[in-house]
Amino acid sequence: MSKNCGQPDYSQYHFRAKGKILYCLEGLLLILLIGYFFYRSWIACLCLIPLLFLFIKEKRKDLAKRKRQELGIQFKDMILAVAANQKAGYSIENAIRESYKDMEMLYGAEGIICKEIRYIIAGLDNNVVLEKLIYSLGIRSGLPDIVQFADVFFIAKRSGGNMTEILQKTAAVIEQKTETDKEIQLMISAKKMEQRIMNMVPFLIIFYVSSTSKGFFDVLYHNIAGVIIMTVCLGFYAAAYLMSKRIVEIEV
16 A cells, blocks of 8 residues: 555654754765874865765754654554553444544654544545555654554454453554663663764874874875875774664664
8 A cells, every 4th residue: 555645654753944954054064074083184185075875864863763753663652552441331443433532642742643533534544444544644653563453453353353451452553662762772872872972082093193183193184195094094984884773773
């Protein structure tokens, strides 16, 4: 099934104008730091401009991942609310309608899950079957838990399965994965801080030596041999950064 027009695709993150300007400035600052500390050249800064696009791409990927994680947590809370409403005697469609009030209290009307519930309600009002709406959310979310729930929900809805039990089990599985992820993030939080500090160490070393020993690095700047050596060093630094980033990114 294709992703519905006008509804968010959580595999992509779309910057607001203010956010895009802020991250562009952050990327330009990084380019200036690299250009100064590794080459001491404005020409080098201009040659490094393509790094800005890579920086924005990685930032967009990180923000999209964070938004998906947020959606997963909010979806779990919605499922619990829907299960409680079903126990109170509502049909599955009306249980979802009623869950909006609880989600609005928890996350506000602009919360991710509140927007998704509004999409579902609008679809139901236009006679779109609930299974299709849930499946659309699963596809757009890119989260295996929601995709698997959509598949099970479709089968159970058509075969008359116990929806309340399915909803509760789904919420329990998502909650368990969320708690596990929180524990992992807590355990590696110190390592992430160490990673950020180590990322700054090369710049701090160059700054310290340059400040205390004037001219010590002059031989590495404004000549072909120096440019080659510093480019190799920059390559090693980039490889070490990417490797450290992969090590601390553990997904459940």
